[in-house]
Amino acid sequence: DIQVTQSPSSVSASVGDRVTITCRASQGISKNLAWYQQKPGKAPKLLIHSASTLQSGVPSRFSGSGSGTDFTLTINSLQPEDFATYYCQLPNSFPAFGGGTRVEIK
Amino acid sequence: EVQLVESGGGLVQPGGSLRLSCAASGFTFNTYSMNWVRQAPGKGLEWIAYISSSSSTIFYAASVQDRFTISRDNAGNSLYLQMDSLRAEDTAVYYCARDPFSSGWGDQWGQGTLVTVSS
Numbered sequence: 001d002i003q004v005t006q007s008p009s010s011v012s013a014s015v016g017d018r019v020t021i022t023c024r025a026s027q028g029i030s031k032n033l034a035w036y037q038q039k040p041g042k043a044p045k046l047l048i049h050s051a052s053t054l055q056s057g058v059p060s061r062f063s064g065s066g067s068g069t070d071f072t073l074t075i076n077s078l079q080p081e082d083f084a085t086y087y088c089q090l091p092n093s094f095p096a097f098g099g100g101t102r103v104e105i106k
Numbered sequence: 107e108v109q110l111v112e113s114g115g116g117l118v119q120p121g122g123s124l125r126l127s128c129a130a131s132g133f134t135f136n137t138y139s140m141n142w143v144r145q146a147p148g149k150g151l152e153w154i155a156y157i158s159s160s161s162s163t164i165f166y167a168a169s170v171q172d173r174f175t176i177s178r179d180n181a182g183n184s185l186y187l188q189m190d191s192l193r194a195e196d197t198a199v200y201y202c203a204r205d206p207f208s209s210g211w212g213d214q215w216g217q218g219t220l221v222t223v224s225s
Contacts, residue, residue: 034207034209034211036151038151043201043216043217044143044201044203044212044215045215046211046212046213049211049213050207055213087150087151089151089153089211090210091207091209091211092156092165092208092209092210094210095141095156095165095209095210095211096167097143097150097152097153098150100151
């Protein structure tokens with residue numbers, strides 16, 4: 001099975017900062033990666049699919065890049081509502097999630 | 107408005123069974139693949155099962171293979187997860203998620219239902 005490694009596990013940032021989260025797949029997966037945001041007690045929210053396609057309604061300060069094995073989620077100009085945990089996810093038939101990155105207030 | 111409402115969670119003893127349901131509304135259910143994803147208390151997300159729109163393709167995570175069964179009733183707009191031989195490590199919030207990509211991803215999620223496996 002393909003494995004995915006997400007880093008960092010947590011990051012402290014201030015409002016207005018740029019935050020970068022990475023996921024690395026153990027094998028090439030083309031552009032088949034999704035990113036989610038989850039707030040405590042809530043269901044995950046899809047932010048980006050196919051590595052770089054912004055889901056409808058998601059603010060443009062979120063962007064995704066990468067292909068093959070290395071992928072990045074970037075949040076430009078961090079807003080108060082962006083403090084949450086972020087996950088990447090591989091595609092089927094091995095749609096495992098990364099371990100998550102908690103974005104905390106510095 | 108798309109709605110996914112899970113039900114059927116609760117407390118069950120180790121070795122027991124439980125059947126979760128996910129009622130879908132606000133979209134054409136029979137044209138979408140669906141997934142079950144769970145989250146143990148304080149832990150990350152774990153994808154556990156996928157079913158295509160026609161039920162012709164089904165995948166399971168290794169952790170639930172041979173114990174859990176995903177199914178759907180397109181006429182009734184419902185998704186199911188039959189969980190047998192439950193273990194303490196199956197304790198989690200279980201989410202159903204709509205999958206327009208047929209990739210194991212979810213663009214719409216339910217609110218989740220809590221399953222607790224304990225004696």
